[in-house]
Structure formats: structure tokens, C-alpha cells
Amino acid sequence: MSTEAQIVAVDVGGTHARFAIASIADDGTITLGEPTTLHTSDHASFQTAWEDFRERQGGVLPDNLAMAVAAQIQPDLIRFTNNPWIIRPPLISEKLGVVQQVVINDFAAVAHAAARAPADQFLHLAGPEEPLPETGTISVLGPGTGLGVAYFNRLSAGHYHVQATEGGHGDFAPLDQIEDDILARLRQRHTRVSNERVVSGPAIVDIYQALAAMEGRAMVEQSDVEIWTAGVSGEDSLAAAAVDRFCLALGSVAGDIALVQGASGVVIAGGLGYRIRETLLASGFETRFCAKGRFASLMASLPVKLITHPQPGLLGAAAAFAQSHLDKAHA
Template identity: 70%
Template sequence: MTEVVAIDVGGTHARFARARRQDDGTIALDDPVTLHTADHASFETAWEDFRARCGGSVPRAVAVAVAGPVTGEVIRFTNNPWILRPAQLPAALNVDRLVIVNDFEAVAHAVAIAPAGQFAHLAGPEQPLGRPGTISVLGPGTGLGVAHLWRGQDGSYRVQATEGGHIDFAPLDPIEDALLARLRRRHTRVSVERVVSGPAIVDIHQALAAMEGRPFSDEDDVAIWSRGLAQTDILAAAAVDRFCLSLGSVAGDIALAQGGFAGVVIAGGLGLRLRDVLPRSGFASRFAAKGRFEHLMRSIPVKLITHPQPGLLGAAAAFFSQQDSE
């Protein structure tokens, strides 16, 4: 098969696109169709919506990247209520071949095959990601996705999905101590996803407001991100800067845990929105601030993947990689 429907399902959006492997081995994506998960009762009804938009004609192969662990007979998403039953899906979708991977496993596949021109430099030495070894991949969105890939001397690679977004949050200063205390009042255990994800900006903003003795409203994360990135609200801007610090800390921890010394890649739509902010923030200093390992951390190139749909590209790449290995 040389054509597949690539699907990337997150907490908020489900993206669909036809993907083709071309004669030179590269993967071409059609323009994606983006649906809100809240607008559909199930993955199957969203699929029917996509197929109708395509006039009822779609490839009979599907690659799905899902935001959650891909294990067992039932797959539950971390941040949306849909449920997948892989054994039943081929018949439900009327397809001949189905591949399901974790969403950041897919992004890691995209990192492995994307050309150097689709990466922006964030920190560390300004060099490409081509050297052998492990590359850590993470990205904040509705949650925090984490994976890694290993590249051999011959250019071959392997990808490993993880649930690294659910490791414990470790505060490093009094502001983060206050944020942790605030989050502990609602959650028995505070993971890094509670601090380094799109919705987390609300708690960061409210924690800063409480420290300042300022009132705060029940604004959603979209409003705070918009004001903070536009620099039209000094407290929202401070929340964005604090987010960048925490993202740097977490990215460094992930690299140490995974041995991601060949590189670290930040991915996702929120990462793209922070493209110009991260290099000017404290992200790089927090990434490297690992005590006795600071010299090692400063030797790691940290990049942002700028491909507009790495989840879709990676889902297709995972499909063709699995097909080739059989």
C-alpha cells in the first residue's frame, strides 16, 4: 500500500489527512481536515464525518495516532472521552489495514524523517540532529506528550512511546513551590503535565495573581495565552515566561532520564506558538541547570520541529515502517 489515511487524535482535536509515499520514499500529506473531539460522540462518527467530506472515497488503510497508551483490548484517551476497540475498528471503518500508535510515538517518527530545514534552533550547539544516539521528543498541548527515538550509525531508527508527561513535578524555586501547593489542593499527585501543558497556564496565572494579592477571574487558557504572547497583560506575560522556565526544566529531566544526548525536540502546536518566545526566555538556562551535569546538558542541541502536522506525518511514517518490516 502506498496511500493511507493518517489520523492524529488529541484531547481537543482530531486531524485527518490522506498520505502518500512517493517514489523517492518521502511522504506527502493532503491538506488536513480538523474536527473538534467535543463535536463527535465517538471516533467512528468523526471518521464518518471525514469520509463524507471526502465524497465517500478514502484509502482502505488507516494509521491512527492517539493521545494515550496503546495497550490492551480497549484504548482510552487521556484527555477526551472517546474509546477505541482495535479489534473492531477495521470492520467499523471498512478498511483492510489499521495501525494504531501513541501520538508522540508518531511525532518521533516525524522527527526521524523530517529534513533539517524543518527544525528551528532553540538551545545548545547549533548543529543538525543527524548524529547516532537517542533523541528525546516532547510537546505541550492539551497534555504533555513524550517519546524518544534511537538512530543507528547506518541511519536506521527505532521509536519508543512513553508516558513521561506523568512523572512528578519538581519545583525549583518559591514560585513553583506555591504553584505546587496550589495544585496539591486539587490533585493527590501533581505530574509535570499539570504544569507544562496548554491548560496549565490558568493555574500558573492564578498562582502568580495570588502571590501579588490580585483578584483573578475564571478565564480559560486561550485568553491567557493570547494576552501573554501578545504582551498586552503583564501578569499573563509573566505566566508565559514561567511556563517556559518549567518546560526547560522538564525537557532537561526527560533528556537525562532517556539519555537523549543526541538531541531534544520540542513539538506540537503550542511549541510552534512559542517559537520566538522560547529562545528569549529562561528555557535554555533551566534546561542546562542540572548541577554536575550542566556541561553535558549544554552540549545537547535542542530544536523545535516546524512541520505543521508532525502527528499526521509520523502516523503515516509509522504505518509504512511497519508495512516494510513485515
């Protein structure tokens, strides 16, 4: 008889906590209910956000939890990179009333989603216009509040292994004078400038201000949302130049990560990447991705995709739960 496992899937980032009820069928098919998005700044802790979601669901939730978090996974205490919450894994069952749980890095969850998503949920960005390879390593990265990086190894018979990383915290490597100026500006505030200081949503402010300083323009305080909006629409030429510069830097970083991880394909993920997909396609992203000297031909042979699933973190958290608790039982 066919049964479905019901779980609460959660994706906690720096700005938002997304919740959904997920159903996992015997054949591994995952169905997500309508997501609920809460602002992390509106809640004192994850537990109060959980209680808010539970109340919205009529006061009752499934007793299985799959949680993706924008943090390094530690057994006793998880601190988030870009929000003040903390989570103590040993207390989750007691505090939330769950029986089975999986807690993984948020970009490990995105990698799970990329490993399971069908071909029609990817948009082609660069390289040969073909599906992701059926075997080998696929790099997964995406700019948001920070820069998430993971990868998965595709094995035989549809099996795969996901590995979370902290690749977003590698050193930023400028390639021209403009990026030298951006780096110099960031170094005034940070002893060490990582990739996510340039390739993330909030980083557009520093890129914009660096370009304004180059042109001798008066500094006008604008939020990252305002700059992204004006840049993508083209209504502000300097903001548009900042967005173009961001796309170049993303291409460079994506290429570096693919080289480091020995990738045979690359997936760009995250809401920001999806929102600027048309800009990415028209930018120098692909040129920068391939600009790796003696390895330029290798880089040009790698398919680069953008995942278009609307909630890859939630899908991936549910997939990780299935892999951990259900796949072996159904094998």
C-alpha cells in the same frame, strides 16, 4: 514500476482529531493531502468523526489506516487521557472498512516525524547550533492539552526505533519559591502533581492564578486561550509573567527527560511550542534546561530543536505505517 500507497492518516488528541490522505512513494517519501481538523467534542465517537471525514472526501477513503492517539496503546481497548472516546483495535477493520492499520501513541508519531524530517524543518532553541546527531537517542516532548513524551534511537543506515512513554506524568519538581506556590495550589486539587499539570496548554490558568494570588490580586476568571494570547502579546504583564514561568518549567522538564532517556539531542514539538517559539527563544528555557548541577556541561552540549512541520502527528502516523508495512517490502 513506481507505485504509491494511499492511506488515511489520523492524529487524535484531547481537543482535535486531524485527518489527511497520505501518499507513500516507493522511496519512502510521504506526501500529505490537505488536513481536516474536527473537534472531538463535536462527535460522539471516533467512528462518527471518521464517517464525517469520509463524507467530506466524497464517501470513499483508502483502505489503509495510520492512527496516532493521545493515549496508552492497549491491544483490546484504548481510552484517551483527555477526551471521552474509546477505541477497540480488534474492531477497527470491521467498523471502518480498512485492510491494513497501525495505531500508535501520538507522541510516538511525533517521534517518527522528527526522525524523518529534514534539517530545514527544525528551529534551533538551545545548545550547539548543529543538526541533530545521526546516531543515539533523541528525546521528543511537547505541551498541548497534556504533555507528550517519546524518544527515538537512530541506528545505522537511516534506520531508527521509536519508543512511546508516559514521561509527561512524572512528578513535577519545583526549583524556586514561585514554583513551590504553584505546586501548593495544584496540590489542593490533586493528590499527586505531574509535570503536565504545569507544562501543558491548560496549565497556564493555574500558573496565572498562582501569580495573581502571590500579588494579592482579585481572581479574574480567564480561559487558557485568553491568558496565552495576552501573555504572548505582552498586553497583560501578569499573563506575560505566567508565560515566562511556563517556559522555565518546560526547560526544566525537558532537561529532566533528556537525562532520564540518555539523550544526545532533544526535539520540542506540538502546536503550542510552535506558537510561542519567539517567546521560548527569549525566555529562560535554555538556562533551566542546562541547570542540572554536575551535569550542566553535558546539558549544554545537547542540541535542542523545535520541529516546524505543520502536522507532525499526521506525518509521523504515515511514517509509522510505512515502517511497519512498506519499508521491509521495499528493502
